[in-house]
Amino acid sequence: MQRAARWFMALLGLTLMLGCGGGMRHHPGELPDPGSYKARFPDMDTNGDRLVQWDEFKAYFPETTPEVFAALDMNQDRAVDPDEWRAFEEAHGLRDN
Numbered sequence: 001m002q003r004a005a006r007w008f009m010a011l012l013g014l015t016l017m018l019g020c021g022g023g024m025r026h027h028p029g030e031l032p033d034p035g036s037y038k039a040r041f042p043d044m045d046t047n048g049d050r051l052v053q054w055d056e057f058k059a060y061f062p063e064t065t066p067e068v069f070a071a072l073d074m075n076q077d078r079a080v081d082p083d084e085w086r087a088f089e090e091a092h093g094l095r096d097n
């Protein structure tokens with residue numbers, strides 16, 4: 001029983017370190033729940049210009065806020081490119097492969 005508890009604590013600590021510890025450096029602000037922002041880039045980019053604009057992002061994630069979009073848009077050109085999206089997925093462990 002005690003051993004299980006210790007294992008759980010170790011696992012929890014690891015999760016906290018690896019999980020959003022990296023995310024804090026990546027995003028200037030807090031994201032409500034990065035896990036709910038799981039999507040394939042082409043599915044969000046409905047006009048196919050290889051950029052996800054705010055209206056496309058908002059259409060895909062109706063619950064989102066401009067702050068989330070701003071956090072994703074690291075170079076602040078008002079669009080999320082595939083590299084920015086990949087950086088976000090990697091920071092939050094959302095990639096499948």
Ligand SMILES: [Ca+2]
Nearest residue numbers: 045049051052
């Ligand atoms: Ca687009």
Ligand SMILES: [Ca+2]
Nearest residue numbers: 073075077079
């Ligand atoms: Ca951008």
